[in-house]
Amino acid sequence: MPKDHGIGASSKRREDVRFLTGKGRYTDDINIRGQAYVHFLRSDVAHGKINGLDTSAAESAPGVLRVFTGADFEGVGGLPCGWQVTDREGNPMQEPAHPVLAQGKVRHVGDPIAAVVAETYEQARDAAEQITVDIEELPAVMDMKAALKPDAPKVHEDLTSNLCYDWGFVEENREATNAAFEKAHHVTTLELVNQRLVANPMEPRVAIGDYAAHSDESTLYTTSQNPHVIRLLMGAFVLGIPEHKLRVVAPDVGGGFGSKIFHYAEEAFCTFAAKALKRPVKWVSSRSEAFLSDAQGRDHVTRIELALDAEGHFQALRTETYANMGAYLSTFSTSVPTWLHGTLMAGNYRTPLIYVNVKAVFTNTVPVDAYRGAGRPEATFQLERVIDKAAREMGIDPVELRRRNFVTEFPYATPVAVEYDTGDYNATLDRALEMADWDGFEARAAESAKKGLWRGRGINSYIEACGIAPSQLVGQLGARAGLYESATVRVNATGGLVVMTGSHSHGQGHETAFPQVIADMIGIDESQVEIVHGDTANTPMGMGTYGSRSIAVGGSAMVRAAEKVIAKAKKIAAHLMEAAPEDVELKDGQFSVAGTDKSIAWGDVTLAAYVPHNYPLDEIEPGLEETAFYDPSNFTYPAGAYVCEVEVDPETGKVRVDRFAAADDFGNVVNPMIVEGQVHGGLAQGIGQALLEGCTYDETGQLLSASYMDYAMPRADDLPSFQVDHSCQTPCTHNPLGVKGCGEAGAIGSPPALVNAVVDALQRGGKDVTHIDMPLSPARVWAAMQ
Amino acid sequence: MSKISMTVNGKPASGEAEGRTLLVEFLRGELGLTGTHVGCDTSQCGACVVHVNGEAVKACTMFAGEADGAEVTTIEGMANPDGSLNAIQQAFQDHHGLQCGFCTPGMVMSAAALLKDNPKPSEAEVRDYLEGNICRCTGYHNIVKAIMAASGQDVTAIAAE
Numbered sequence: 001m002p003k004d005h006g007i008g009a010s011s012k013r014r015e016d017v018r019f020l021t022g023k024g025r026y027t028d029d030i031n032i033r034g035q036a037y038v039h040f041l042r043s044d045v046a047h048g049k050i051n052g053l054d055t056s057a058a059e060s061a062p063g064v065l066r067v068f069t070g071a072d073f074e075g076v077g078g079l080p081c082g083w084q085v086t087d088r089e090g091n092p093m094q095e096p097a098h099p100v101l102a103q104g105k106v107r108h109v110g111d112p113i114a115a116v117v118a119e120t121y122e123q124a125r126d127a128a129e130q131i132t133v134d135i136e137e138l139p140a141v142m143d144m145k146a147a148l149k150p151d152a153p154k155v156h157e158d159l160t161s162n163l164c165y166d167w168g169f170v171e172e173n174r175e176a177t178n179a180a181f182e183k184a185h186h187v188t189t190l191e192l193v194n195q196r197l198v199a200n201p202m203e204p205r206v207a208i209g210d211y212a213a214h215s216d217e218s219t220l221y222t223t224s225q226n227p228h229v230i231r232l233l234m235g236a237f238v239l240g241i242p243e244h245k246l247r248v249v250a251p252d253v254g255g256g257f258g259s260k261i262f263h264y265a266e267e268a269f270c271t272f273a274a275k276a277l278k279r280p281v282k283w284v285s286s287r288s289e290a291f292l293s294d295a296q297g298r299d300h301v302t303r304i305e306l307a308l309d310a311e312g313h314f315q316a317l318r319t320e321t322y323a324n325m326g327a328y329l330s331t332f333s334t335s336v337p338t339w340l341h342g343t344l345m346a347g348n349y350r351t352p353l354i355y356v357n358v359k360a361v362f363t364n365t366v367p368v369d370a371y372r373g374a375g376r377p378e379a380t381f382q383l384e385r386v387i388d389k390a391a392r393e394m395g396i397d398p399v400e401l402r403r404r405n406f407v408t409e410f411p412y413a414t415p416v417a418v419e420y421d422t423g424d425y426n427a428t429l430d431r432a433l434e435m436a437d438w439d440g441f442e443a444r445a446a447e448s449a450k451k452g453l454w455r456g457r458g459i460n461s462y463i464e465a466c467g468i469a470p471s472q473l474v475g476q477l478g479a480r481a482g483l484y485e486s487a488t489v490r491v492n493a494t495g496g497l498v499v500m501t502g503s504h505s506h507g508q509g510h511e512t513a514f515p516q517v518i519a520d521m522i523g524i525d526e527s528q529v530e531i532v533h534g535d536t537a538n539t540p541m542g543m544g545t546y547g548s549r550s551i552a553v554g555g556s557a558m559v560r561a562a563e564k565v566i567a568k569a570k571k572i573a574a575h576l577m578e579a580a581p582e583d584v585e586l587k588d589g590q591f592s593v594a595g596t597d598k599s600i601a602w603g604d605v606t607l608a609a610y611v612p613h614n615y616p617l618d619e620i621e622p623g624l625e626e627t628a629f630y631d632p633s634n635f636t637y638p639a640g641a642y643v644c645e646v647e648v649d650p651e652t653g654k655v656r657v658d659r660f661a662a663a664d665d666f667g668n669v670v671n672p673m674i675v676e677g678q679v680h681g682g683l684a685q686g687i688g689q690a691l692l693e694g695c696t697y698d699e700t701g702q703l704l705s706a707s708y709m710d711y712a713m714p715r716a717d718d719l720p721s722f723q724v725d726h727s728c729q730t731p732c733t734h735n736p737l738g739v740k741g742c743g744e745a746g747a748i749g750s751p752p753a754l755v756n757a758v759v760d761a762l763q764r765g766g767k768d769v770t771h772i773d774m775p776l777s778p779a780r781v782w783a784a785m786q
Numbered sequence: 787m788s789k790i791s792m793t794v795n796g797k798p799a800s801g802e803a804e805g806r807t808l809l810v811e812f813l814r815g816e817l818g819l820t821g822t823h824v825g826c827d828t829s830q831c832g833a834c835v836v837h838v839n840g841e842a843v844k845a846c847t848m849f850a851g852e853a854d855g856a857e858v859t860t861i862e863g864m865a866n867p868d869g870s871l872n873a874i875q876q877a878f879q880d881h882h883g884l885q886c887g888f889c890t891p892g893m894v895m896s897a898a899a900l901l902k903d904n905p906k907p908s909e910a911e912v913r914d915y916l917e918g919n920i921c922r923c924t925g926y927h928n929i930v931k932a933i934m935a936a937s938g939q940d941v942t943a944i945a946a947e
Contacts, residue, residue, distance in 0.1 A: 012879055019887025020875040020894065022821015022861035029820035122804070201823045202833060202888040202922050254823075254888030255922050261908030287826035507923050677882045677928060684925030708920070709831035716916035716926040721909070724938050746925075 006520035007737075010673035013512040017297045022031040027206035027223050028284050035208065035280035036065055038270065039124035041114040042292060043106035045137050046701020047155070047461025050104055050113065052134035058116055061130055063123030067276055068115040068269070070103035073279055076272065079263055080237040080242045081329035082229075084478040085165045085338050085360070088301045093165035093360070098328040100238065100265045100272070106135060107155055107327035108364050109291025109703055110267055114489040117273055117281055138703035144322040144361040155327055155362040164325050164334065164360035169342040173415060177355040180316035184307035188390035193773045194378045195360045196299035196324065196695035198711060201506075204285040205294060207267045211276030217245050225252040225260045225305020225504050228545020229481065233263040233331065233537050239272055243536075246271075250534040253506035257685070258370040259294045260506065261311030261546045262331035266293070272751040291706040296695055297371020299324035300337065304382045312396045314405050316353040317345060319382060323360045324522070326367035333369040334360065338470070339477050340375030340547075346414035346637060348425045349405040354415045364701045370546065372747040376464045384460045384752035388759070389770055398756070399438075402429065402461050410730075418465060420524040420637045422730035423665060425461055429641040432459070432664035436643035444658075444742060445764070453647040455658070460753035464637040466548035469632035484631040485549070486540040487558040489565050491624035493610035495524070495603035499561075500532045502542010503554030503758075506609045508743065509674045510550060514558060514668055517737065521562050522602060523588035540627050548741030551670060552636045552732065553572045559736045560628035569624060573605045575616045636732045636740040640664035648761040651784030655691060655758055661723040662749065666738035667731040675742045679724045682746020688714035689747070694775045712775070790854045794819065795863025803850040809843075810834040812850035813860060821861040821891050825920070832919030835892040835899075836860045842899035844918070861891035863900070874898055874936040879943070883932035885923035892919050897933045906937050909944060 003009040018024050023274035055067040062139035079098040086092055097103075097775050102113045114131055139153045146152060147162040155162055168174060181187060208221040218241055224230050229249040234248075235241045253260060273281040285293065300321050307316040323337035336613045342356040391398040413419045433439075441457055469475060471482040486502040499514055532538055542554070566586055573591035574581040577598045585592050592599040608615055609624040643661045648654070662679055669675050692712035696704045705711040710725035731738030751774060758776050762769040762785060772784045791800035794817060801816030813819045813836070820844055825833035833843040837859040866872050871879060874897050884890040893916070900915045902905060907915065912930045921929060927944075935941045 013882065013884075015887070016879040016884055017871065019884055019890050020861075020871060020878055021865050022819065022891055024821070024887050026820075026888065028824075122806075200922055201886070202831060202920065203823070203886065204825065252887065254825075254885040257922070287828065287831070410945050489886075509885070601844050668872070673882045677885060677924060680925035680927040681885060681923045682925075685922070707828045709828050713830075713922070714925075715920060716913040716930065717910075719913075719926055721926065721930065722927050 003642045015511045021575045031039040032280040037121040038283045040112040041128045043111040047138040048135035048142040054132040055128040058127040061127035063119035065117045070101040073100045077238045083335040085334045087165040088168040094159045140364040164364045167358045169356045177353040185310040186308045190386045194300040197297045199257040199259035201255030208282045209270030210280040211275040219247045225256040238268045256506045257372040295330040295369035314351040318355045325363045329365040330369035336375040373744045377748045380462045388756045421733045427728040428537035428663040432641040435661035452760040454765040456757045458756025462749040465635035467552040485553040485557040486542040487561045488627040489561040496528045500539040503550045504545040548743040556735045557630035564626035638740040642749040642753040644757040646757045653778035665728045666742045668738040679746045686747040686750030690751040807850045809848040810845035832892040835895040877932040877936035881932040883929045889921045
């Protein structure tokens with residue numbers, strides 16, 4: 001029987017009721033009395049020098065309160081980058097300034113030049129049209145390899161070149177890796193592009209700055225995945241506001257997928273302007289503006305080589321990747337192609353020698369940063385594509401080649417600096433093949449052939465590293481932040497609990513899943529537990545939600561805090577029952593003394609904590625509230641295997657996904673329904689990358705895919721129903737819940753499975769096609785066939 | 787500015803609007819009905835779907851003035867009279883048909899319009915009908931399932947979970 005409450009139950013989401021009845025409270029639903037509206041004038045050229053800026057007409061336009069330009073921010077800090085990467089020579093990366101509003105130059109289409117604040121949004125927008133900007137257009141730096149030529153125009157004049165860093169990992173392995181290639185029986189090489197994507201949460205970004213003169217306090221309401229991080233970055237590095245005078249609220253947030261991790265100029269602007277004008281200032285991004293200002297994702301160009309012995313055992317792997325940073329360094333941009341990518345290059349396999357080289361490059365494009373998976377999809381795509389190609393070249397079945405190289409003993413230390421604690425890659429592969437009816441493929445292929453279609457199948461085994469940690473290690477690697485999570489568990493007098501978490505839900509269902517854990521620990525109903533998140537004023541300093549870290553890191557912090565609460569409650573119960581604390585047990589909401597019939601209810605103990613008439617005041621304080629900060633000792637390593645089956649129409653190149661089976665090992669699972677939903681969403685984004693999506697600029701830096709008319713978001717009729725399974729569970733060994741994280745798996749594992757399937761279909765159709773770059777649009781597939 | 791009046795969720799409502807004010811802006815800004823969302827500016831995403839005189843309409847494709855005198859239903863008017871979730875809303879909760887909730891109002895309004903015209907849609911018909919509603923969280927799997935369940939159909943046949 002499936003569980004009906006607590007850990008392992010598919011509890012229905014309590015947050016759904018407000019979302020289904022129109023009662024959600026997203027940032028744009030907040031309106032503060034007296035608020036003014038800002039419209040940003042953005043650059044319409046990719047690269048140019050600002051020779052003149054005349055705002056006088058706009059300043060006198062109806063309703064305008066003030067027009068701000070870069071000059072207003074000269075004494076203010078720039079937007080900081082949160083991770084300093086060290087290059088192969090041991091030097092720090094090149095780190096350009098990132099002003100809130102452009103100062104002297106514009107560096108991408110969408111770079112904000114001026115901001116008009118007016119009584120209404122329409123007045124702000126109308127007035128912005130009256131600003132005259134004299135921009136001397138400069139050649140746009142678009143192609144990464146061309147950008148690194150000595151005579152290339154520079155995105156940032158004060159840097160020595162357009163190279164942010166040239167990173168080698170593990171540098172000490174380089175010579176040995178090259179030597180292994182010299183001796184290899186077979187080398188498979190693949191050049192590929194992991195195209196630029198736009199995260200596109202359905203809620204566009206919004207920011208509202210508010211300033212209370214009586215207390216000198218600033219408040220920012222923002223669409224963020226991590227309000228504490230924004231408070232720290234904006235307060236300490238940009239505006240110089242101490243944290244006790246700055247509150248950041250991220251209420252209901254309509255999806256993030258990484259793009260709402262980062263600290264953006266518009267957040268700093270609204271906070272700054274609200275104080276300057278003594279008026280609340282609101283900004284609501286349009287979707288078109290989001291395409292020009294939300295950090296984008298991926299955009300890697302890679303050459304990967306795999307060395308194998310005669311039996312197909314992997315001997316060595318080396319890669320060279322060009323990673324596009326865009327025009328400025330977004331908050332965690334520099335960590336994505338390095339520590340979130342290089343460390344995953346071992347995949348599920350025993351490859352003794354790996355060397356990863358990454359060149360991060362500035363171009364005149366929107367900044368690039370983490371998008372669902374962040375570095376791990378890029379790693380997995382290369383690896384799983386090159387393995388498939390190697391299998392074909394060597395005449396080994398692609399399933400068998402993977403099995404032959406799987407890591408099967410744990411813990412396993414990879415040559416790229418991480419140690420996998422648990423896993424069973426054969427088990428997830430077996431399950432995926434079974435779900436997809438792998439053995440029934442030929443019969444289905446024959447049916448497809450009758451319709452004139454080519455059927456193909458592809459597999460993928462992936463591993464991801466979630467809950468990036470520990471802080472001590474990431475600090476050595478260049479992180480300028482800690483990567484713990486926090487929770488305060490407050491028990492009320494009558495026994496109900498409030499958990500204040502630094503984690504943040506923007507669709508993941510924390511408000512339902514977190515109480516399931518607490519309910520199990522104490523033995524009370526889930527409805528007795530409330531989750532508070534998203535407001536720096538009433539939650540402990542936490543790092544937020546990204547990288548599939550919420551339950552593994554945030555959930556663990558909550559468990560630690562609840563353990564402290566329970567330990568104290570046992571002392572109180574022991575006093576009330578006149579027993580020794582070590583003899584007290586808590587089960588089903590009742591404290592009892594082992595070996596006796598003494599018992600007392602949870603609610604009686606919590607009441608005693610706040611009404612301490614009969615209480616050991618000489619030993620413990622009244623009250624029942626504890627905080628814990630949890631800093632993991634390692635990443636978690638979810639893994640799995642995906643099978644995709646497609647039909648390709650040889651006449652048109654159109655690809656239809658016929659079936660998609662995903663078998664994931666997430667360790668223990670708190671709410672299976674939510675976990676399955678996370679996988680579905682990840683699969684849709686991964687299939688979207690593989691088939692439909694692509695962020696495209698022309699050679700002058702104009703964004704061609706700047707709306708939903710041009711950027712192909714996956715729609716319901718583009719996707720099949722999915723088969724997903726998480727019954728293979730190897731619990732994480734180093735966190736108290738044994739959980740691994742599930743948010744990004746689908747987006748990481750699905751693109752290579754799909755591309756492998758299409759290549760398979762074309763090969764079966766007699767075409768010598770070994771690779772097609774994503775998205776596999778009909779035009780690209782058709783062209784590859786010719 | 788001119789005065790616009792309409793019946794919204796069964797009650798008379800009125801407010802001021804410019805000629806360029808969109809129905810969705812009027813509902814959200816003037817009437818404070820913030821359940822209807824804006825997810826794009828090209829009438830692609832469907833987060834703003836409401837019913838105007840019984841038909842599903844993207845409220846960003848219509849000026850407020852065009853709805854003067856109309857009967858409008860928004861997500862705030864969809865629950866049962868006692869405040870409980872209606873059959874479609876309940877199916878979305880039962881089958882986890884929403885995550886961040888932002889596209890959800892438009893999905894529910896579109897689903898209601900679909901089931902009015904086609905009480906027992908096939909999976910393909912549901913997917914086809916939802917072509918104008920974008921969801922970035924769910925991959926549509928559970929939305930399709932919820933809508934079919936709301937129509938009283940057995941959803942165990944939809945790919946196993």
